[in-house]
Amino acid sequence: MADPLRLSRLNRRHDNPHFFTTLLTSHRTLLTLIWTAAFILVAFWQKSAVDRLLHFRHSWPAAPPRPIPKLRDLVFNLTDFGAVGDGVTLNTAAFERAISEIRKRGGGQLNVGPGYWLTAPFNLTSHMTLFLAQDAVVLGIDDENYWPLMPPLPSYGYGRERPGPRYGSLIHGQNLKDVVITGHNGTINGQGKRWWEKYKKKMLNYTRGPLVQIMWSRDIEISHVTLRDSPFWTLHPYDCQNVIIRNVTILAPSSDAPNTDGIDPDSCENMVIEDSYISVGDDAVAIKSGWDQYGIAYGRPSTNILIRNLIVRSKISAGVSIGSEMSGGVSNITVQNLLVWNSKRGIRIKTSAGRGGYVRDITYQNLTFDSVRVGIVIKTDYNEHPDEGYDPSALPVIKDISFTSIRGQGIRIPVRIYGSQEIPVRNITFKDMLVGISYKKKHIFQCSYVQGRVIGKIFPSPCDNLDIYDDKGRLVRPATARNSNDTDYDF
Numbered sequence: 001m002a003d004p005l006r007l008s009r010l011n012r013r014h015d016n017p018h019f020f021t022t023l024l025t026s027h028r029t030l031l032t033l034i035w036t037a038a039f040i041l042v043a044f045w046q047k048s049a050v051d052r053l054l055h056f057r058h059s060w061p062a063a064p065p066r067p068i069p070k071l072r073d074l075v076f077n078l079t080d081f082g083a084v085g086d087g088v089t090l091n092t093a094a095f096e097r098a099i100s101e102i103r104k105r106g107g108g109q110l111n112v113g114p115g116y117w118l119t120a121p122f123n124l125t126s127h128m129t130l131f132l133a134q135d136a137v138v139l140g141i142d143d144e145n146y147w148p149l150m151p152p153l154p155s156y157g158y159g160r161e162r163p164g165p166r167y168g169s170l171i172h173g174q175n176l177k178d179v180v181i182t183g184h185n186g187t188i189n190g191q192g193k194r195w196w197e198k199y200k201k202k203m204l205n206y207t208r209g210p211l212v213q214i215m216w217s218r219d220i221e222i223s224h225v226t227l228r229d230s231p232f233w234t235l236h237p238y239d240c241q242n243v244i245i246r247n248v249t250i251l252a253p254s255s256d257a258p259n260t261d262g263i264d265p266d267s268c269e270n271m272v273i274e275d276s277y278i279s280v281g282d283d284a285v286a287i288k289s290g291w292d293q294y295g296i297a298y299g300r301p302s303t304n305i306l307i308r309n310l311i312v313r314s315k316i317s318a319g320v321s322i323g324s325e326m327s328g329g330v331s332n333i334t335v336q337n338l339l340v341w342n343s344k345r346g347i348r349i350k351t352s353a354g355r356g357g358y359v360r361d362i363t364y365q366n367l368t369f370d371s372v373r374v375g376i377v378i379k380t381d382y383n384e385h386p387d388e389g390y391d392p393s394a395l396p397v398i399k400d401i402s403f404t405s406i407r408g409q410g411i412r413i414p415v416r417i418y419g420s421q422e423i424p425v426r427n428i429t430f431k432d433m434l435v436g437i438s439y440k441k442k443h444i445f446q447c448s449y450v451q452g453r454v455i456g457k458i459f460p461s462p463c464d465n466l467d468i469y470d471d472k473g474r475l476v477r478p479a480t481a482r483n484s485n486d487t488d489y490d491f
């Protein structure tokens, strides 16, 4: 793959008429050009080179750019504020001036045209639409000295990976109303590589910043954009209401991109995530609500969240997770029409003693797992705590969870639900499950401290902890071993 930045510069040079006229004034240059052209032609006989040319053409269509719709009364162009999309000029001041103008005027739309718009973090304002044209790339500067520090999130008490303050997000918003980030699939690129390397070498003194973080806000829409290579979590709505995320693409390398979660709804209410593709270096979606004593004190649940029509991949973690930070509670979550492919886990609920809170009223429907090591996981000993101040007797409640229409192929362990004596998993229902397994062992539907039922046909056959009902809802066989630890190996 050619480096997009270099491609863009190359393209710009050829767009400039002066570049050619200056060259053509000299005969010698003209000769050189002809020779060069001949050489290039010969080179293109090679199939690989022809392929590359086709690819080049494909990524830079000659077609005129799609006109940008007018979505607010007042429309600005980032270039009106002195921005230069060359991938080198720092445009933070242009973004700030543009957004400050929108703030003064009570709202507006900011168009970002094709180009590479390098910037340090900036803040959004209310009643604004950030519109990223096709081939518009907002590039986050990868030098942490440009990233402001912010206080820890109150429900975490900590930066998250480091105590004390944390870096803010590239695109940030607090206490806002009516904010839209959309476009013709333009990109926000966090250039996370240097962050990930520094994190692994323990060269960072503070927690890395997310790509987009919107806090204490309402009426937020993020759609038709690509978010990639975030330094840390990619899209983090924190204590927000009425959030819609649709038709987004979220990308990060599937390994060596630590903590690049796709979307982290955190203490949020009334939210939809739909029609999107996510492939990242950690959970594709992770629903959270604060961490141990800090999350319990903050006390804001994540609730009424609908997640549907997603294709996700997570080689390191899971497709859709709940937790492990869930101390404010998580309830009324629906996950529908989810395809998880080439991943470590399909869906996972993770918690531990000390979290408090609850996970309840969770509905999974029509999940497809394609080459996934463990399909469904509930884990109650995820012992990662902010500090020694957590209360080990703060036990989370895990209950009222249903799984309907589960399909898959190439699954090693379809189900692994590990409750414990202190944190039992209650009222689980499985209905209509049929997955192809890749590992012929006996105990691949693994349970401990689980209570619940299966209804109708289930393959592979369920653990002894569950009551078995037929399609008509008649009890066929009650659970024989409620608290058995039905595992004979681990990996």
Ligand SMILES: *[C@@H]1O[C@H](CO)[C@@H](O)[C@H](O)[C@H]1NC(C)=O
Pocket: 068, 077, 078, 079, 080, 111, 112, 113, 114, 133
């Ligand atoms: C912004 O302005 C520049 C310079 O006038 C123009 O070339 C570009 O097409 C405009 N872009 C958008 C998105 O309106």
Ligand SMILES: *[C@@H]1O[C@H](CO)[C@@H](O)[C@H](O)[C@H]1NC(C)=O
Pocket: 121, 122, 123, 148, 149, 150, 168, 172, 174
């Ligand atoms: C954004 O606003 C928050 C809250 O006022 C502030 O802490 C942060 O430093 C601002 N970020 C930038 C980049 O100005």
Ligand SMILES: *[C@@H]1O[C@H](CO)[C@@H](O)[C@H](O)[C@H]1NC(C)=O
Pocket: 185, 226, 249
């Ligand atoms: C948006 O761009 C991403 C990254 O280039 C691409 O993978 C995706 O298919 C595009 N989405 C649409 C709807 O064109």
Ligand SMILES: *[C@@H]1O[C@H](CO)[C@@H](O)[C@H](O)[C@H]1NC(C)=O
Pocket: 144, 203, 204, 205
């Ligand atoms: C981290 O802290 C050390 C010691 O205070 C300091 O020397 C170093 O410059 C800091 N690094 C960063 C990236 O801020």
Ligand SMILES: *[C@@H]1O[C@H](CO)[C@@H](O)[C@H](O)[C@H]1NC(C)=O
Pocket: 247, 275, 276, 309
């Ligand atoms: C949004 O995503 C859905 C599902 O992926 C797709 O069918 C639809 O065409 C997309 N809409 C647009 C406008 O791209």
Ligand SMILES: *[C@@H]1O[C@H](CO)[C@@H](O)[C@H](O)[C@H]1NC(C)=O
Pocket: 303, 304, 305, 306, 332, 334
């Ligand atoms: C549960 O969440 C859905 C959105 O997924 C919402 O429509 C519904 O009203 C919520 N139910 C309750 C009882 O709040």
Ligand SMILES: *[C@@H]1O[C@H](CO)[C@@H](O)[C@H](O)[C@H]1NC(C)=O
Pocket: 336, 337, 338, 339, 366, 368
């Ligand atoms: C189930 O989800 C898949 C995508 O994973 C989708 O193609 C299919 O239409 C869904 N089935 C139903 C009945 O909604």
Ligand SMILES: *[C@@H]1O[C@H](CO)[C@@H](O)[C@H](O)[C@H]1NC(C)=O
Pocket: 361, 362, 400, 401, 402, 427, 429
């Ligand atoms: C068990 O959970 C289901 C949802 O999965 C709920 O409808 C039902 O009321 C729960 N049963 C009890 C006894 O709480």
Ligand SMILES: *[C@@H]1O[C@H](CO)[C@@H](O)[C@H](O)[C@H]1NC(C)=O
Pocket: 418, 419, 420, 448, 485, 487
């Ligand atoms: C199940 O038993 C094994 C062996 O005794 C033990 O190592 C494992 O921790 C137990 N698992 C749970 C979830 O209790």
